[in-house]
Amino acid sequence: MVKLLDLQKITAMHRDEYDMAIRSVLDAGWFLQGHANQQFESDYAQYVGTNHCVAVANGLDALKLIIRGYKELGVFHDGDEIIVPANTYIATILAITDNNLVPVLVEPTWEYLEIDIDKVEEAITPKTRGIMIVHLYGRIAYNDLLGEICQKHGLKLMEDCAQSHGCQWKGRKTGALGDAAAHSFYPGKNLGAVGDAGAVTTDDKELAAVIRALANYGSQKKYVFRYVGMNSRMSEIDAAVLDVKLKYLDEDNRRRQQLAAYYYKSIDNPLITLPQQLNDENNVYHQFPIFCERRDELQAFLTEHSIQTLIHYPIPPHKQECYKEWNDRSYPITEKIHQQELSIPMNQVITEEEAQEVVKWLNAFL
Numbered sequence: 001m002v003k004l005l006d007l008q009k010i011t012a013m014h015r016d017e018y019d020m021a022i023r024s025v026l027d028a029g030w031f032l033q034g035h036a037n038q039q040f041e042s043d044y045a046q047y048v049g050t051n052h053c054v055a056v057a058n059g060l061d062a063l064k065l066i067i068r069g070y071k072e073l074g075v076f077h078d079g080d081e082i083i084v085p086a087n088t089y090i091a092t093i094l095a096i097t098d099n100n101l102v103p104v105l106v107e108p109t110w111e112y113l114e115i116d117i118d119k120v121e122e123a124i125t126p127k128t129r130g131i132m133i134v135h136l137y138g139r140i141a142y143n144d145l146l147g148e149i150c151q152k153h154g155l156k157l158m159e160d161c162a163q164s165h166g167c168q169w170k171g172r173k174t175g176a177l178g179d180a181a182a183h184s185f186y187p188g189k190n191l192g193a194v195g196d197a198g199a200v201t202t203d204d205k206e207l208a209a210v211i212r213a214l215a216n217y218g219s220q221k222k223y224v225f226r227y228v229g230m231n232s233r234m235s236e237i238d239a240a241v242l243d244v245k246l247k248y249l250d251e252d253n254r255r256r257q258q259l260a261a262y263y264y265k266s267i268d269n270p271l272i273t274l275p276q277q278l279n280d281e282n283n284v285y286h287q288f289p290i291f292c293e294r295r296d297e298l299q300a301f302l303t304e305h306s307i308q309t310l311i312h313y314p315i316p317p318h319k320q321e322c323y324k325e326w327n328d329r330s331y332p333i334t335e336k337i338h339q340q341e342l343s344i345p346m347n348q349v350i351t352e353e354e355a356q357e358v359v360k361w362l363n364a365f366l
């Protein structure tokens with residue numbers, strides 16, 4: 001079986017270092033808000049290129065805390081609108097509605113799969129306060145025009161970097177392109193923890209301080225509560241493991257890029273469409289999405305030939321039961337992506353033989 005993701009094999013690559021990192025946390029007997037968190041926050045902020053990093057419990061919390069932080073600072077208010085791509089993972093949208101703000105869904109482009117920046121300005125109303133871009137599949141969702149639009153309209157630019165660790169725009173990393181960014185370290189991400197974990201990166205000192213307090217029950221001083229906060233902290237074990245993994249992130253991403261280059265060169269089947277190829281710095285290939293009108297048949301065929309695949313994602317947010325009020329809306333490009341997308345094996349441990357096997361069966365599909 002060629003696995004989509006093989007966490008046992010990935011963990012085995014640097015197992016001794018993880019064991020040592022975990023052992024040092026156990027030896028220290030300090031499991032939250034300790035040295036490992038401080039070290040990871042400092043190293044990750046430096047890697048991304050921001051002044052601040054706040055480690056939190058998961059990516060959804062990171063997204064929620066950014067919006068909540070802006071509310072506490074009086075920048076966002078209930079009912080304000082946030083522009084967001086229609087084809088994202090549900091977490092991006094949940095973070096907006098959970099804070100009583102209104103997501104304004106904007107279509108992606110079919111070629112690039114990311115928010116259609118030409119349609120962003122049309123979606124701006126007097127209630128718009130921010131834009132949340134999502135670097136979906138590890139592909140850059142930013143360009144300079146988007147930065148200009150935010151500046152012109154006084155909007156906060158937020159990034160969902162759950163899938164884009166290490167991805168860059170003109171030498172600047174995602175996570176440092178806007179005002180604040182949310183990162184997920186869910187185990188399957190390019191930078192993945194050994195459980196749930198996340199972070200916010202920003203240059204905004206005030207926002208970072210509010211988020212840090214909100215994530216710690218709303219407290220800046222022990223047992224004194226300034227905000228109605230939550231408990232969203234990263235375990236020391238996750239922080240220690242992530243700090244080891246961070247050293248290998250660029251190398252891992254390069255392996256993903258090499259595999260992607262092979263796929264682009266070798267996948268040759270008129271029934272299969274590949275997304276527009278980007279420069280390496282603009283794509284860290286969290287997933288390798290391919291598109292096929294007979295996607296479900298293709299998936300069954302690949303399964304039969306021991307190639308594991310996954311659909312990202314079968315149902316778009318506006319068709320989900322939790323957002324019934326949007327179910328009648330139509331976002332044709334988003335819907336086409338969700339009908340045709342199939343993610344094929346992509347990670348840093350796939351062997352040449354496995355990659356050849358994937359291509360062989362993709363090209364054999366009739």
Ligand SMILES: Cc1ncc(COP(=O)(O)O)c(C=O)c1O
Nearest residue numbers: 058059060089091162184185186
């Ligand atoms: C685009 C996107 N945003 C947000 C999240 C939420 O992250 P987490 O699972 O760490 O809460 C994920 C991943 O799961 C994601 O893929």
